[in-house]
Amino acid sequence: MNNENTRGIVTRLLSAAGITVNGNNPWDIHVYNEDFYARVLHNGSLGLGESYMEGYWDCRQLDDFFYKILRSNLDKSVRKSLRLKLEILMARVFNFQKPARATRNGQQHYDAGNDLFQHMLDKRLVYTCAFWDGAATLDEAQEHKLDLSCRKLQLKPGMHVLDIGCGWGSFAKYAAENYGVTVTGITISKEQVSLGQQLCAGLPVTIRLQDYRQLNEKFDAIVSLGMFEHVGPHNYHEYMKVAARCLKDNGLFLLHTIGGNEQHAFTDQWLNKYIFPGAVIPTIRQIGQALEGIFVMEHWENFSVNYDKTLMAWYDNVAANWDKLKNRYDQTFFRMWKYYLLSCAASFRARHSQLWQIVLSKAGIPGGYHFAANQESGNLTLATGTFKP
Incomplete structure (x- = not known):
């Protein structure tokens, strides 16, 4: 032709x-x-x-x-091209998120360079969707999201919390400072461990280089913000079993994940090659099947339109700080990163992609589940000040 x-x-x-x-x-x-x-x-x-x-x-x-x-x-x-059809078939047959491959996949993106993420993200380095109700800046919106997550988990002083896919320790640091909890975070990124340990120094926070499948210890609560997208359908059930064995009987598990309207073998072909290799966006049905017989779903919230605004803020930060980054990252990388952030923002804006926060318990909470929020304005009642024992 x-x-x-x-x-x-x-x-x-x-x-x-x-x-x-x-x-x-x-x-x-x-x-x-x-x-x-x-x-x-x-x-x-x-x-x-x-x-x-x-x-x-x-x-x-x-x-x-x-x-x-x-x-x-x-x-x-x-x-779909023949090549894409073959890749989809292979993804359905083979587990592309086995421990060794999952580590390589994660490191390709999250070890790209701490300087890139420091110039792109908020001051706490939260690399997940912010919560913009009542927030004027990215920093405020991410603190709203962190506080929302803490409130949904009903954290209390003295609790020990597990953070699966902890990133640079943003949730761990916030929860330790504002709710008086001890946090153990795990990630498969060496760069995140190194910087996260520095950022959380002096707090009751431990950040470990570890795959979630190696976990076998008990916690009062579990949180996972933006990590489930890397688990893969072949491993969803095992992931839920690991979370259940690590959660005390009366504890809560908050799962924060991007969600899709339709089931796919992997993300967009370009994103799979250049940005998030091996990532798969779960659907409601896939999550439901994975937790069946393991967890009770207590609360499910969709605030996906917030991710559009978050991604646009990240792009604005990268563009504004490009002069500080261009000596290490070339123009092709900039165009790749711009394409990634803006195409993903459009996906959330078009409602093709969702952002879910799901609260799970092991046996159902007697009397039902509730968390503190200002119902009149729709805004969170944020924690007042830093926790003091």
Whole structure:
């Protein structure tokens, strides 16, 4: 198929989503290399992302471009390539999140460089969705989310909390300072352990380099913020069993995860290759099947639109701080990272992606589950000051 034919097909597809090639709207794309059309037609989302990284095309408002594509379901109009079909089949048959591979997958993203994340995230280095109700800044929104999580867990002084996928210790530090608890956090990123231990120095916080499958000790409460996406369907049931064996009988488990409307073998093909290798977004059914017979679902909340705003704030931070990062990261990396953040923001804006917080108990709470919140304004009643024993 020649360039003229591929150009015509891709142009018609984009036009169906309200996008004009070389148009004047902020969401229109400008094509600088005619090979762009064949790349997209033959390789789908992978070709779209790689051609953007290589400068084949550009767009003033990349998030709006993706929003229009997703809201029009254009991504479903393009037939899956044979290669993609084979990759999907392999993902369904093989466990791509076994311990050794899970470690390699995690390190590819989370060991990219602490400096990148320090310039991108809030002051606490929270790399999960913020909670923006009543918040004017990213720092405030992330503190709202951390406090919301603590309240949902009903933390009390003296408790010992397990944080599965603790990142740089943001939740652990906040919970120790504001709720008087001891926290043990685990991660498979060496970079996160190193910096997290520094940030939590002097607090009753331990951060360990450890896979969740190695856990076998008891805790009063368990939290997992943004880690379940890396577990994989083959391991969902085992993950729940590990959490149950580590949770005391009267404890609560807060699972915070991105969720999908439809079941897929892995994330978007481009994201799987360049950003989150081996990641899989779970569905309600998959989570329900995994916890069946192990946990009771006490509370399920969706605040996915908050992730759109969070990702946009992260991108603004990266763009504002690029002069401090460009000596270590090249322009191709910047375009890759921009594509990642803005395409994901659009996915949440288009409601293709969700963000769930799920509270689980082992046997059901007598009298039902409740957590402290200001019901009139919808805002959290935040913890007042730092915990003092």
